[in-house]
Amino acid sequence: MAGFAEDNNFDVIVVGAGNAAFAAALAARHQGARVLVLEKASQKLRGGNTRFSGGLFRCTYQGLEDLIPLVRENDNPETVALDPYPAAAYHRDVERVTGGRADPELSAVLIDRSYETVQWMADLGIPWEFNRAVGAVTVPGSTRVKLASGAALRVKGEGVVLSSMWFRIADDAGVTVRYETHAQRLTTDQSGRISAVEVRGPEGVQVLQCRAVVLASGGFQANPEMRTAYLGPHWSLVKVRGSRFNTGEMTRAALAAGAQSYGEWSGCHATPIDADAPTYGELRLTDKTNRLSYPFSVMVNLDGERFTDEGADFNLYTYAKMGREILQQRSAVVFQIFDQRTVPLLETRYNTGTPVVADTLPTLMDRIAERYRALGFHKETALASVSAYNAAVQEGTFNPDILDSKHTTGLRPEKTNWATRLERPPFVAYPATVGITFTFGGIRINTAAEVIDYLERPIPGLFATGEMTGGFFYLNYPGGAGFMLGAVFGRIGGENAAKFAASLPR
Numbered sequence: 001m002a003g004f005a006e007d008n009n010f011d012v013i014v015v016g017a018g019n020a021a022f023a024a025a026l027a028a029r030h031q032g033a034r035v036l037v038l039e040k041a042s043q044k045l046r047g048g049n050t051r052f053s054g055g056l057f058r059c060t061y062q063g064l065e066d067l068i069p070l071v072r073e074n075d076n077p078e079t080v081a082l083d084p085y086p087a088a089a090y091h092r093d094v095e096r097v098t099g100g101r102a103d104p105e106l107s108a109v110l111i112d113r114s115y116e117t118v119q120w121m122a123d124l125g126i127p128w129e130f131n132r133a134v135g136a137v138t139v140p141g142s143t144r145v146k147l148a149s150g151a152a153l154r155v156k157g158e159g160v161v162l163s164s165m166w167f168r169i170a171d172d173a174g175v176t177v178r179y180e181t182h183a184q185r186l187t188t189d190q191s192g193r194i195s196a197v198e199v200r201g202p203e204g205v206q207v208l209q210c211r212a213v214v215l216a217s218g219g220f221q222a223n224p225e226m227r228t229a230y231l232g233p234h235w236s237l238v239k240v241r242g243s244r245f246n247t248g249e250m251t252r253a254a255l256a257a258g259a260q261s262y263g264e265w266s267g268c269h270a271t272p273i274d275a276d277a278p279t280y281g282e283l284r285l286t287d288k289t290n291r292l293s294y295p296f297s298v299m300v301n302l303d304g305e306r307f308t309d310e311g312a313d314f315n316l317y318t319y320a321k322m323g324r325e326i327l328q329q330r331s332a333v334v335f336q337i338f339d340q341r342t343v344p345l346l347e348t349r350y351n352t353g354t355p356v357v358a359d360t361l362p363t364l365m366d367r368i369a370e371r372y373r374a375l376g377f378h379k380e381t382a383l384a385s386v387s388a389y390n391a392a393v394q395e396g397t398f399n400p401d402i403l404d405s406k407h408t409t410g411l412r413p414e415k416t417n418w419a420t421r422l423e424r425p426p427f428v429a430y431p432a433t434v435g436i437t438f439t440f441g442g443i444r445i446n447t448a449a450e451v452i453d454y455l456e457r458p459i460p461g462l463f464a465t466g467e468m469t470g471g472f473f474y475l476n477y478p479g480g481a482g483f484m485l486g487a488v489f490g491r492i493g494g495e496n497a498a499k500f501a502a503s504l505p506r
């Protein structure tokens, strides 16, 4: 395939090298197109957020029998149980978490083509397994675990394997990848068709001619200037959970080429992460900085106050918006406090952090104050908050597998589930802050993954997919739908880009 790279003339250029980009690249290649993938990162740091991820894909299924052909020999179906997840349930979840704002036509395609797209990926060689990591619960009296509704499937080996498999599959298929090649502008010919991509790379600035472009370069979450401009000033200093390379310049380039902006530009997915985590995601940690066992904790901010109902719901339904709540707290730092009843329930990801530990609650507060001296922790108020909480806990049966309604009475805010007293030492406090995952706003595509302008007309030769598109998620998102949208619309966009390219005169 080296010859393709030499003539700088491709049918389809795909910008980005994450999940969405490779779905597009492969679909275009299968149509016979000559495909070039542009990756801003070096070969060592390649792969975008995809590589950092948990590899969870949200797709429809009627039952276990739909998933067995996908997981193949990678997993044992005897060990799991699940409820069907038909399209109607997926629609309900999207509607519920986005407050009914998600684009109905785009959502319908995402949902209707989800299962066949994971099947397509399985046929290409992506290995699947059952997702026991997030939201799965043990079935009482059985050795099976019950998988979370809609979140039954993930890539075996998570994002690291998903990413490396995409690179391998693309290489085998004859897709060329250029590293350290930062796309910065789109060129339009006189007819209005997108005809080239200007890049800055190892060979300087070049204009790469092509017949069609698929944009798949992610959100703008790693760009502090755009975060501040669109999400608000508080977001300027937050930590980024994943790739440092998703900085939004091709979103801007598409807008400059006439693309319609769409979706919740002031919205993003953000979760509680270790307050001591690095500023950008690191590949040695991938998604292991998450701090999602807070439903079993008591959380206090630097002023020593509880600020939220830690147990409002299972973490899968609250983690994306919990990040925003933490951001409202002073310096965006809080402490999740556990005792020896709840420590065994911590996700194993907590092992990547360094907790504050003490045999009494007053000593715990002293130690937090000492370690986070620069931030100013109000230890007396924190102790009073925890004492008030302990006194307000009502009797009931604690059960982490269900919404157990074991609650507090008389507090503001109450804890409505999993309220157990902090009484079994040693006590353990994990510092948490907010980590941004991806942004919700972006450019507008139609159901053919064509980028459309303000008159709702496709911009000829321009397609997009993945986190750089808007209209799918608002306020929150159902876990696993990010990958699914990238793959579904990547496949559609890649195929249509190749067809568009083939339709042009040679």
Ligand SMILES: Cc1cc2nc3c(=O)[nH]c(=O)nc-3n(C[C@H](O)[C@H](O)[C@H](O)COP(=O)(O)OP(=O)(O)OC[C@H]3O[C@@H](n4cnc5c(N)ncnc54)[C@H](O)[C@@H]3O)c2cc1C
Pocket: 015, 016, 017, 018, 019, 020, 021, 038, 039, 040, 041, 046, 047, 048, 049, 050, 051, 052, 053, 054, 055, 056, 057, 058, 181, 182, 183, 184, 216, 217, 218, 219, 241, 242, 243, 245, 246, 247, 248, 249, 250, 286, 287, 437, 438, 465, 466, 467, 468, 479, 480, 481, 482, 483, 484, 486
């Ligand atoms: C820690 C973590 C865990 C996650 N877990 C999940 C999960 O389990 N399930 C799920 O659905 N979602 C998950 N997500 C969200 C997830 O990131 C997305 O769903 C998915 O990775 C998005 O794919 P994408 O291809 O759109 O973007 P990315 O995978 O981020 O790819 C973008 C690509 O574009 C490149 N790029 C950027 N700008 C340019 C440019 N100007 N020129 C050239 N290349 C450029 C980047 O280097 C990168 O290769 C997670 C995210 C994080 C950070």
